[in-house]
Amino acid sequence: MLGYLLKRLIQMILVLWVVSVIVFLMMSFTGDPVFMVVPIDATDSEIAQARRLLGLDQSLPVQYWKFLSSIVQGDFGRSYVFRQPAMTLILERLPATVEMVLVAMGLAVLVAIPLGVYAGANPNGRLSRTIMAGSLLGISLPGFWVGMVLIYLFAVHWGIFPSSGRGDTGEIFGLRISLLTLDGWHHIALPAITLSLGTMAILLRMTRAGMMEVSRQDFMKFARAKGVPRKDVLYGHGLKNALIPVVTIFGLQLGDLIAFATITETIFSWPGMGKLLIDSIYRADRPVIVVYLMLVALIFVVINFIVDLVYTLIDPRISLK
Amino acid sequence: MAQESETPLLAVRDLRTWFHTFSGVVKAVNGVSFEIGEGEVMGLVGESGGGKSVIGFSVLGLIDSPGRIEGGEILFDGEDLAQAGEERLRHIRGRHISMVFQDPMTSLNPLHTVGRQMDEVLRLHTDLGAAERRKACIDMLESVGISRAAERLKAYPHQFSGGMRQRVVIAIALLAGPRLIIADEPTTALDVTIQSQILKLMRRQIAEKGASMILITHDLAVVSEMADHITVLYCGKVVERGRTRDLIESPAHPYTRGLIDSIPDPAARHDRLRQIPGSVPDIRALPKGCNFRERCPRAQALCAETEPDLTKQHRSLWAACHFPLVPGDVQ
């Protein structure tokens, strides 16, 4: 157990290190950030000085070493635009993104699992076919476009939902959370629905496929031969087995949600870290981009680890090795 | 019939179970009749794909789409299960009739403990309290030869070997004290050495509990040791039936003869196994006349014309053949 944790920890650090190298290299080969910090009429010497201040006059390995040692100390530099520590900027916006992602995930699970189980248990029914066609449509829709259509219908045309922003937030442990106020829920509804559709469709299809696969297994028929009612066979014996592949992609889906949150936040002007990333890309605000990428990489690595742990809880055949 | 004097525990009459597939109707069971008395063991024999398993599932009402019981009666203790509703069947399954599947590696739920899967039967079919159920499970596990039973209740199926799992499956099948056990190739997936252990165990348990058993297998050698009666199936129909001894010693149907000859006999003088030539015909497009005629050494013109009915033969045997073998025939 301890050995496993240690091995996983080393793996996680290794992945983060590879990401840091890639991020650093990409950043170094593209554009010159010095022009982001100096005024437009800066003299050559001012530019050179700024370059020195930013450490851009040194060789690539030296720059990387500085980059690495500062991020290990939690120092990601200051935003060129906001003149604040980039880490602070991102962390301020993290709760908004996390709560939207979680609401979207909750929504997706709530809708996808029951519908997927139903469609898997009755594969030839008319309702199942409709569900499946709907889910295929769900993965074929551009998410941002759905968001726009929702904005047009519910905000512009009918005016029953706000089109942008986060609304009132409540405070808990110093974090500002929309979910504590009615107004917050009112604001989060459209973006969360927009964000959840793709994941909903994928989870639904995975659940159905798992359910259909499981329905064919001998132990399902054996359970029926024991006299277990059909419903209990499906949900008591089948569902847990069917969900194993769903859990496997759960982590990937959370990652996808975080990634697509950048787009959803842009459409709905949701003040999360995704919108900050897009704004920073426009402004070439390199430190913020770096923090975002490293933080997201960390989140993904941790999610994958948690998924593996959950996996062992569900399936007794898998042990931590 | 073999046991006309007593009322049979199970009487299957003219059972027809068909599968409606895209490429045609598969008449997996097509007019099968047989009977089993209390405490009897009947062997149901035939080549793979001969509809043996379908009979077992039909009795329990476990035929799934595209399959359907098209006709016939399944009289269990006088009640026609072919007409029974799902709720009634559910009450019978596991309680009065239980089943042992072929592959112990797949017939247990991998995510539930053995104890939970055993307990489920008792919870469904008895009024016992939790402690009593636990006691009953432990006793049953011990009686199928699993030591440290109390501990093993907490184990998951993957922690057992194949033979041990099949013991668990048998324990589950016996738990509620059923009167009939349908064992579908219970030893086929196991090692040879384990096979005989499991067969002995089943035989002993059935005798102790006074239950009846349908032993479905392709292996005549297995049934000849276990069964009182044998029913031989070919292409979804009964081709021969009778007492085990009569049928093994001198079968009337050439197909049965072929099955017997293909049993490897350690004491046999000839060093080559005889095989039935050809293979089972496509059940979706059976030839006119006798289904076996294309593989039959005794086939004549009549066999291509009319399908033989099941008729009384020597001793206890009934066979569906125009030119049956009689004792003393040399092939």
Next chain:
Amino acid sequence: MAVTSVLRSEFFHNYRHSASAIIGSGLMALFAFAVIAGPFLVAQNPYDIAALDLMDSYKPPVWLEGGDPRYWLGTDGQGRDVWASILYGARISVFIGVVAMLASCALGTLLGLVAGFYGGIVDSVIMRIADIQLSFPSILIALFLMSAVGTGVDKVLIALTAVGWVVYARTVRGSTLSEIEKEYVQAARVAGLPNRKIIRKHVLPNVLTPLIVIATIQVGTFVLIEASLSFLGVGVPITQPSLGLLIKNGFDVLFSGLWWTSVFPGVAIMMLVFGINLFGDFLRDELNPRLK
């Protein structure tokens, strides 16, 4: 001869009896036609400034009040016909989707073959990169790459290929490993056939079938990713607007109630990707019967 054997095949039989396959391939054919014949179907070239008339700006679709029969889906702020923009935009979207798929497939197959055939450190390096990449969403990797290199059709193609090769490499490596175990490949190796020849003649043909399904569905995925990138302003340049960029341009005027400039391009993307996914699903069922 060949035609009749196709018409009689089980594949074709199932195709004719599958509504989703027919609808899916129908939509794909429709887009193929639109992509090829698009410019001949409309009078206006939406990128020819001379053909635009500002007097015609923001005309609603023809069935609404103020609609102009020349522009049945309406016009945008520069008097550009939305229908013509969609036909021209679909060309760019489909071009990017197909070319990026072909490039990903070629690169991924090559790397997968090399990894599977030679094994060792080459294999480890390729597969570890693939593993790490797979644990991050494609859209994020593409977004990051685009933010680094700037907009452009060629850059979108590079970014998509960089995220798209992994799935082919893994599949091909897997089938290569099982293929080189087989006797005929072993025999060819023993016989001293050069590796390149063994790969090309024996391994490659046998590992390609599973790729057909992946490739089909990937075109749809790529169209969506490209649209998202362009919507965020880091995809195609303004001079070559894909369907995604059309939606972005329309989004700016959505709040004024001018919905048609963004809604119709979205419908076009939906139809295209839905068609691809329908057909891809059918192919998966046909080519991998185990999953049925």
